[in-house]
Amino acid sequence: MSAKLPSRTTIGTVLAFVGALFIGYVGVNYLLAPESMAPNFGLPSWPHGEGAGFLAVKGARDLASGLVILTVLVTGNRRVLGWVMLATALTPIGDMFIVLLSGGSAATAFSVHGATAAAVILAGGLLLGGSRTPSPQPVV
Template structure:
């Protein structure tokens, strides 16, 4: 049962982060507004925003690939290591005086859920 719940969380996480990644690729300025930082690059510097989209999309697709390959333990390790990304995002938002609500509520809680999912996959 634990394995099924953990796998379900991993699939939801993969779909969710793929959606975020595609959103950053298709509408980077609009999507970036919800990240929590007070300002985003504009003009030529805005070309940096899709970098986040690629990063997120690749993480989600890696999860899907490992699940399809039948490697839930590898997904567990990927999630444990991958929890550093939303933790880092939270710290970046806080350091740059962005929204504390989004820093803790979105990025911090995501880091916890990703880490717990990883641990559940390794235990299950």
């Protein structure tokens, strides 16, 4: 008796769900304790004083990203979720380049932001490459 492996769509859905929870958690932590999170971003320095509000911007952005993914996930439309994941990958790609172009830690840029982008792209690809189901027809 052989065990049935999960489908690409199932794996992509699980990756999207875990990713949404993770980025939402990161966002909440940036909102509640930005000083403990900022050093892990990879930049050589982070905003202090009046500029520290930018850490809250990052927190709100990350929390919203997680909520968007969860919202699309609960609709059950895995193709749309796949496209949302691919679009969402632009955020960690941008973060990676920001760290690299700001003289930050290349190790963090690639291991944190680059790996996140790769996981998000993988999830999107799995969701888009999974079995296609017909789109619901509009009610007229």
